[in-house]
Amino acid sequence: MTKIAICIGSACHLRGAHGVLGAFSALLEKYRLSAEIDLEGNFCQGRCTEGVVIKIDGEIITHVSQENVFAIFQEKVLKEGKQ
Template sequence: MLRVAVCVGSACHLKGSADVIRILQDLIATYGLEDQVYLEGSFCQEQCTKGVVVRIGDELVTGVQRDGVFQLFQEKILRRCRP
C-alpha cells in the first residue's frame, strides 16, 4: 500500500493543506484506489518554508498547491498503483 502523508502543521495548514487532503481524498475515491493508497495527515516535516509538504512513500514533495494536486496525483500516486 502506498502511504501518502500531508503535513497539517501550522505553516502547511495556513498554506492550504486541508484543501490538498480533500482533493486527494476525492481523487483516490474517484479512481477506486482506497485499497492501494493510505492517505493521512502528518505533523511537521521540517520544511515549513516550502509547504504544503506531501510525503509519498519515501519521496518528499514540497510546495504543493491546490491547483497542482491533480498533476501531483497523476505523476506521483496514480502511476505507482495497479490499474
C-alpha cells in the same frame, strides 16, 4: 500499499493543507483507490517555508497546492507522464 502523508503542521495548514488533503481524498475516491492507498496526516516536516509539504512513499514533495494535486497524483500515484 502506497502511502500519502500530508503535513498538517501549522505552517502547512495556513498554506492550505486541508484543501490538499481533501483534493487527494476526492481523487482516491474517483479512481477507486481508497483501499489501496493510505492517506494520512503528518506532523511538521521541518520545511515550513516550502509548504504544503507532502510525502508519497517517503519521497518529500514541496509546494503542493490544490492546483497541482492532480499533476502530482498522475505522476506519483498513477505513474503516468514523466517518471
